[in-house]
Amino acid sequence: MERMSGGGGSAAVPGWVPPMLAKPDGGRLRSGPEWAYEYKLDGYRALMRVAPDGTTTLTSRNGIDFTAEFPTLVGVLDGESALIDGEIVVYNDAGQVDFGLMQERRGRYRKHSGSAVRDEVFDDVPVRFLAFDLLRLGDTPLLRESYDRRRALLARLPMPDPHLVSVVPAVTFDELAADRLTPATLLDRLTAEGHEGLIAKLRSSPYLPGERPGYWLKHPLVQTREVVVCGWRPGKQSFGGTLGGLLLGGHDPDTGDLVYLGDVGTGFTHRDRDELRDRLSAMERRTHPFAAAPPREDVTGARWVEPALVGEVRFRQFTKGAGRLRHTSWRGLREDRDESEVLAPRASRPAVPERPPAPAPTRVAVRVGDRRLALSNLDKVMYPEDGFTKAEVIDYYSRIAPVLLPHLAGRPVTFIRFPNGVGGQRFFQKNVPAGAPAWLRSARLPSTGSRGRGESVDHPLIDDLPALVWAANLASLELHVPQWTIGPDGTRGLPDRLVFDLDPGPGTTVVECARVAERLRDLLVADGLAPVAKTSGSKGMQLYAAVRVARAERTSAYAKALAERLARETPDLVTARMTKALRPGKVLVDWSQNNPAKTTVAPYSLRGRDEPTASTPVGWDEVRACLRAEDLRFTAGDVLERVARTGDLFAPLADTAADLPEP
Incomplete structure (x- = not known):
């Protein structure tokens, strides 16, 4: 395999390198000043290798020479040697990149490639090379330069x-913001214009040949998948005598075994x-090519073939349990792909995360509001099972x-x-750490810890976006706050929130917590309060109500009395005591979180669990409908989608404060 080199004389084209690849973004379009955005293209990935005299070689992502197939793209650039990464595309009459037309053109090329008209130009289907990266300019390799630097040099070619x-x-995130746009609104425009999606690219990232390090993240609007053609079924009725459908496979990402992925029977033209x-x-063979036999009912009448051809399908769903692509439609063959590259979707999460082989630059200067921040180690994986990085946390x-x-707001954090990351050591931090920016607001309050009585603590106040981004950059995954705010005189105010922490013991889940929450809600409403609920982001739930009290200890006393009442009425389900021996099969109604010295996880805070779950406000209809633990489990992406749809379900706490009943 030819690797990039600067040798070979002044007329030599630069050597080929395997291109860097984009990862799926898991449905979470990245947003923030560290990102830039490009349209997702739907053509043939290619490197344009240009010598100083204009001699050009076009090479596919897997090393296939495309030069003869696309002669109009040869010799267009000259003057300086360059190695350019991009995509060869075809446009339809509506001005949209059309992969179907590219497939049709390729079929004609294959048909004529061995005949006297091999150099046919196909003027009726003109092609275009869309460049998006520059890997070498003259004798200077650019792989270690940042994306921003490489793009700036490319723009000047x-x-x-x-x-x-x-x-x-x-377009960068900051450029979008200057136009009063967001990545989400840009995506809406692309949808309306019929584009395939967006690629978010980390502006500080180097170029890693042949790797898929997570510096580039693709957000497709149409789900597509490359597949290995492993067999076919003869057609029936109107398709008698021709092909009816294809049987599909892909390589298991962990073992490399070829596994069955289902079939496709629509999207084909008669040709x-x-x-x-x-x-x-x-290409037929007598037996199936899979490592394990596919279900017999799925492959009745199949004719098996050597697994050498790669195709692409659209699909609506991948069922992880069965490992099948559902609602598929054929898009065409991918002659530019090798079957060994085609990976099956993961039926379960990887035990070991894929990590980039080389780090991006460690610090990135950004502007957040009217503040400048230095963000560090953005590619560090915080949640190994999910691959969720610090950049994604921010x-x-x-x-x-x-x-x-x-x-x-107003609460010491x-x-x-x-x-x-969550697999390493964690530690609590109440004091403002050394090196905090001078503009960060804080509140000095007496220590409530057992070791620090008589001393004071400078608590950070996270009341604007720059402060929140600063905290996230410290890998502060969890944010905890008390049930009181700091008063106008800078001292601790009276509690303004009542909280019940519902913690499931062994043998119970959030489902049992939901049943207890329903009963607790009825009791609180009967006392004139307006409770709201949220998940803890871990195993349990929490109920809150906005209250007015004259004495700080009143919330703890009220909560304890209610918890003990529930324990008396349903002793088989509820306990109000933390004793471990009492916990199996029961839900602990923890009233002690109302102690002014204690804190609870803030709504919308991430949790330091295996995956990036968050403490999520939920509606009472969701609580009543909870029948499985998965019903009330939400990741960061889920929470963002929920808030876009429902707004802040915790907002009623701002204007529903009621006097707490006296005993």
């Missing part, structure tokens, strides 16, 4: 004929069916800030920090 070669537009039938008939807190900040 002379491109005499933009109908043949041009640069893919890119597709006939050409595939003829081609596959010459992105989540930046996007959830409008609904989170009102619940932090305790951080639980995970410097090396």
